[in-house]
Amino acid sequence: MSWQTVVGLEIHAQMATRSKMFCSCRRETGLDPNHNICPVCTGWPGALPVINEAAVRCAIRAAICLDCTIQRESRFDRKNYFYPDLPKGYQISQFYRPYALGGAISFEREDATADRLPLVRIHMEEDAGKSIHASDGTSRIDLNRCSSPLLEIVTEPLGMSGIEAASCVRSLRHLLRWVGVSDGDMEKGNLRCDVNVSVRPDASAELGTRTELKNLNSFVSIQRSVEVESKRQIEVLEKGGTIRQETRLWDQDLEVTEEMRSKEDSPDYRYFPEPDLPVIVIEQQDIDRERQSLPELPAERYRELVDDLGLDPKEALPILARRENCEFFAALLEAGLSATSASNWFRGEVLRHLNDRSERIDQYPLAAEAIAVVVKAVEEDRISVGKGREILQQALDEQRDPNEILSESGEQISDESALVGWITTVLSENPEAVNKIKSGDSKPMGFLMGQVMKASSGQAHPRLAQDLLQKMIEQD
Amino acid sequence: MSSPQQFPPREATVQEALQWISEGRCSSHDLVSRYLDFLETEGKELGAIVETFEAEALAAAKLSDKRREQGELLGPLDGIPFTAKMNITTAVGTTDASSAMLVGFEAGEDATVVRRLLGGGAVLVGKTSCDEFAMGATNETSCHGVVANPWDRSRVPGGSSGGAAALAGSHGWAFHLGSDTGGSIRLPAAFCSATGLKPTWGRVSRSGLIAFGSSLDQIGPIARDASDCALVLDCIEGADPLDSTSLHQLDESRDPIEKVALVSEGFGSGIDDSIREAVRAAAQEMEQHGVEVTEVSLPQLHAANACYQVIATAEASSNLARYDGIHVGSRVAADDLQLLYEKSRRAGFGVEVRRRILLGTFVLSAGYRDSYYSRAQAVRDLIREGVDHALEQVDALLLPVSPFAPFPIGERIDDPIALYACDILTVTANLAGVPALALPCGFDEAGLPIGMQLMGARGSDHRLLQFGQQWQQWTAHHRELPVGGAS
Ligand SMILES: [Zn+2]
Numbered sequence: 001m002s003w004q005t006v007v008g009l010e011i012h013a014q015m016a017t018r019s020k021m022f023c024s025c026r027r028e029t030g031l032d033p034n035h036n037i038c039p040v041c042t043g044w045p046g047a048l049p050v051i052n053e054a055a056v057r058c059a060i061r062a063a064i065c066l067d068c069t070i071q072r073e074s075r076f077d078r079k080n081y082f083y084p085d086l087p088k089g090y091q092i093s094q095f096y097r098p099y100a101l102g103g104a105i106s107f108e109r110e111d112a113t114a115d116r117l118p119l120v121r122i123h124m125e126e127d128a129g130k131s132i133h134a135s136d137g138t139s140r141i142d143l144n145r146c147s148s149p150l151l152e153i154v155t156e157p158l159g160m161s162g163i164e165a166a167s168c169v170r171s172l173r174h175l176l177r178w179v180g181v182s183d184g185d186m187e188k189g190n191l192r193c194d195v196n197v198s199v200r201p202d203a204s205a206e207l208g209t210r211t212e213l214k215n216l217n218s219f220v221s222i223q224r225s226v227e228v229e230s231k232r233q234i235e236v237l238e239k240g241g242t243i244r245q246e247t248r249l250w251d252q253d254l255e256v257t258e259e260m261r262s263k264e265d266s267p268d269y270r271y272f273p274e275p276d277l278p279v280i281v282i283e284q285q286d287i288d289r290e291r292q293s294l295p296e297l298p299a300e301r302y303r304e305l306v307d308d309l310g311l312d313p314k315e316a317l318p319i320l321a322r323r324e325n326c327e328f329f330a331a332l333l334e335a336g337l338s339a340t341s342a343s344n345w346f347r348g349e350v351l352r353h354l355n356d357r358s359e360r361i362d363q364y365p366l367a368a369e370a371i372a373v374v375v376k377a378v379e380e381d382r383i384s385v386g387k388g389r390e391i392l393q394q395a396l397d398e399q400r401d402p403n404e405i406l407s408e409s410g411e412q413i414s415d416e417s418a419l420v421g422w423i424t425t426v427l428s429e430n431p432e433a434v435n436k437i438k439s440g441d442s443k444p445m446g447f448l449m450g451q452v453m454k455a456s457s458g459q460a461h462p463r464l465a466q467d468l469l470q471k472m473i474e475q476d
Numbered sequence: 477m478s479s480p481q482q483f484p485p486r487e488a489t490v491q492e493a494l495q496w497i498s499e500g501r502c503s504s505h506d507l508v509s510r511y512l513d514f515l516e517t518e519g520k521e522l523g524a525i526v527e528t529f530e531a532e533a534l535a536a537a538k539l540s541d542k543r544r545e546q547g548e549l550l551g552p553l554d555g556i557p558f559t560a561k562m563n564i565t566t567a568v569g570t571t572d573a574s575s576a577m578l579v580g581f582e583a584g585e586d587a588t589v590v591r592r593l594l595g596g597g598a599v600l601v602g603k604t605s606c607d608e609f610a611m612g613a614t615n616e617t618s619c620h621g622v623v624a625n626p627w628d629r630s631r632v633p634g635g636s637s638g639g640a641a642a643l644a645g646s647h648g649w650a651f652h653l654g655s656d657t658g659g660s661i662r663l664p665a666a667f668c669s670a671t672g673l674k675p676t677w678g679r680v681s682r683s684g685l686i687a688f689g690s691s692l693d694q695i696g697p698i699a700r701d702a703s704d705c706a707l708v709l710d711c712i713e714g715a716d717p718l719d720s721t722s723l724h725q726l727d728e729s730r731d732p733i734e735k736v737a738l739v740s741e742g743f744g745s746g747i748d749d750s751i752r753e754a755v756r757a758a759a760q761e762m763e764q765h766g767v768e769v770t771e772v773s774l775p776q777l778h779a780a781n782a783c784y785q786v787i788a789t790a791e792a793s794s795n796l797a798r799y800d801g802i803h804v805g806s807r808v809a810a811d812d813l814q815l816l817y818e819k820s821r822r823a824g825f826g827v828e829v830r831r832r833i834l835l836g837t838f839v840l841s842a843g844y845r846d847s848y849y850s851r852a853q854a855v856r857d858l859i860r861e862g863v864d865h866a867l868e869q870v871d872a873l874l875l876p877v878s879p880f881a882p883f884p885i886g887e888r889i890d891d892p893i894a895l896y897a898c899d900i901l902t903v904t905a906n907l908a909g910v911p912a913l914a915l916p917c918g919f920d921e922a923g924l925p926i927g928m929q930l931m932g933a934r935g936s937d938h939r940l941l942q943f944g945q946q947w948q949q950w951t952a953h954h955r956e957l958p959v960g961g962a963s
Pocket of ligand 1: 147
């Protein structure tokens with residue numbers, strides 16, 4: 001039998017607002033535990049939540065780019081349960097009347113065709129704090145994350161593979177980052193995913209019983225957990241067994257899913273309307289205002305890069321990975337670089353620097369204009385490509401202006417008499433290397449070239465120096 | 477140096493006391509000092525006052541006297557003593573909602589209402605006892621002990637703002653902040669012969685009020701008369717950025733109330749004869765002064781108490797979840813988390829609070845929610861519509877506050893059904909979100925106070941208070957003091 005795997009996703013994305021969902025604490029990570037809290041987010045007696053309007057605007061933006069129908073009136077509800085990292089004893093969420101219904105995530109199938117995963121709804125809610133369980137058996141509570149603003153995006157079930165499920169989340173993350181709704185950083189936990197998996201004998205059969213896999217925090221775990229869980233279900237069914245509706249845990253190391261709790265044991269959240277908050281009213285004009293302030297979406301930028309600027313689609317993708325990348329790339333063009341050299345230097349240098357430094361482009365200290373000056377010096381043959389790279393690296397390391405380093409380091413020297421002078425010295429100091437080359441072993445060429453560059457303090461024009469070196473060894 | 481001190485008569489209202497001060501017959505410092513003496517003696521004997529802030533209050537009164545000298549008064553209540561109920565946060569002292577769970581809890585911040593009053597120069601003198609988490613109609617569930625009714629110390633003062641009302645009923649010069657979820661301002665005001673207002677829901681910020689039933693809770697004044705209540709409301713009402721359910725637009729209408737309707741259901745069986753007669757007599761008195769009095773039936777009232785019990789307990793079960801022994805509230809150590817929760821909550825909460833939490837958890841739980849919570853919400857809509865409809869025909873609805881007179885301490889405390897019956901006439905205003913004013917309207921044969929209440933349309937708080945002032949010019953019930961209370 002050819003089984004079909006059906007996947008539904010519930011994705012929690014922390015919204016990239018300045019402050020939390022219901023108080024004025026900053027939405028920040030990395031602070032000392034319990035140093036970013038106030039009476040409201042820690043549920044002190046008498047403190048009341050107040051809706052962060054910036055979070056609502058952020059949520060509207062998400063709903064617009066996911067093609068949802070935004071509800072004019074929506075409401076918050078309380079989800080009641082006891083847990084130490086939930087200081088109020090309830091989470092403020094939207095259960096009965098979420099602010100956005102419908103919509104879809106565009107994603108790519110394994111065969112590279114485009115498809116859409118329909119959404120059920122999106123709602124706003126607040127995050128809980130964190131419980132830290134130490135190996136000595138003690139538990140500590142950090143409430144810094146309490147009441148951070150979240151979007152929960154719930155999809156319909158759709159037949160797809162593990163790779164495609166991960167592709168959906170990747171595509172969603174890309175879009176949310178692009179429009180500035182979320183940082184989408186899975187490692188930091190500001191994008192988390194629950195996956196519902198079921199299987200059926202073929203695509204036309206009724207949906208099978210699903211199991212839920214909680215808190216997947218990487219693309220690999222999304223992909224692998226779907227693959228492993230669907231395989232498990234198929235094995236059970238082929239042996240004549242049945243699937244129970246339950247929540248399962250994904251063990252990343254062992255690559256197995258384990259039962260956590262059955263449907264009967266799932267908590268009763270006793271939802272009811274949050275009496276401390278008014279109904280949220282989103283008017284058409286609020287939606288229009290957000291729509292107008294949205295940046296060009298990735299699909300439009302892709303067309304510009306590939307069709308208008310003639311970049312290869314492979315080159316365009318890393319530039320499109322984030323909107324900020326695109327903006328930096330545009331600034332390189334603005335500073336006078338050609339599309340090809342902007343693309344080469346952006347991908348070859350800027351992205352490598354960011355990767356080395358584990359930074360995002362908005363934290364990158366070099367300005368596009370300064371990079372362009374160095375690139376132009378290379379293109380005009382005033383310095384070597386290597387020198388150009390070196391200058392940028394040095395500017396990063398020493399936190400200096402690349403132009404300053406460029407002017408100090410002097411320009412490339414093509415003057416033949418100067419080159420001959422450096423080469424003569426190098427040849428006379430390295431007779432063995434010269435002999436090896438003469439006897440047909442070209443390996444020491446690189447070494448000699450390095451010595452020439454060193455002798456010239458990096459200023460020798462590399463191509464001219466290389467040619468001259470070759471010639472002088474042959475004539476020696 | 478010291479001249480023999482003079483003080484306003486004990487029953488004097490805030491405005492009369494202010495008259496004395498402005499005429500220089502006594503200072504705010506004298507008044508506050510003397511009032512503190514009253515709190516320390518009779519206030520404590522009644523069990524009404526839990527904490528007093530002598531040093532802070534006397535210093536504040538001194539500053540007020542200085543401001544008065546320099547003609548720089550902060551507001552019409554400058555120099556006047558007031559108390560806050562134990563479930564209203566204050567920067568000074570503790571805020572324990574009269575619960576063992578929170579004993580010693582220092583909120584560190586003033587509730588919006590307190591901040592506004594202090595900003596207007598009023599002097600915070602202490603915190604009053606109340607039923608635990610404001611759940612009760614008798615003030616017998618306070619962890620600080622039973623509060624006595626000043627009119628008969630063997631009887632309950634009503635609850636849950638019993639401490640506040642016991643003080644207002646036995647002494648003037650000051651005003652008191654209470655809270656009302658299902659009658660907690662009006663019932664004790666009626667039992668103690670004080671005047672109390674449950675404002676329109678949203679008119680007064682709830683920021684700093686320890687929540688019981690959030691969609692029903694309102695902070696309001698308890699004082700000697702309606703005109704004092706109006707002064708207090710003027711100071712505490714209005715939008716608050718810390719409470720997003722506080723109203724941004726207040727109905728400022730002061731149109732006189734000309735048409736009043738008796739609510740038939742408030743005069744049926746189950747209501748004491750003496751109370752029915754006293755309120756009907758009050759209606760006749762109004763008629764004699766030109767008020768048009770009619771009668772209206774609000775059959776929804778029969779369902780009001782059941783509806784209230786479901787909604788109030790549901791919200792309470794959630795509002796009180798935060799007292800879990802982990803963050804706020806007393807902790808009983810245990811080996812695992814579940815036990816820690818159970819032990820802490822069992823030790824911290826009294827019987828009545830636990831009963832309501834269980835009830836509220838039940839009515840929201842899967843399988844029962846539709847038959848209880850959802851139905852109660854639907855009934856609440858009907859009640860609101862019924863009240864709104866009735867108030868389209870008349871300016872105010874008139875009915876007794878309590879079906880019976882203050883009863884002996886201990887009589888109903890073990891019988892929740894009998895206890896909840898205290899609320900049958902008051903909960904409607906909370907469910908409908910409308911203002912309701914409790915006014916003294918006489919005494920029964922045993923000399924126990926009787927109160928009536930006027931319910932108005934949402935936003936008509938000041939119209940009700942203005943009518944209350946008129947009523948109190950026609951009558952003198954509110955001037956009475958309990959025997960033995962004279963100074
Ligand atoms: Zn906060």
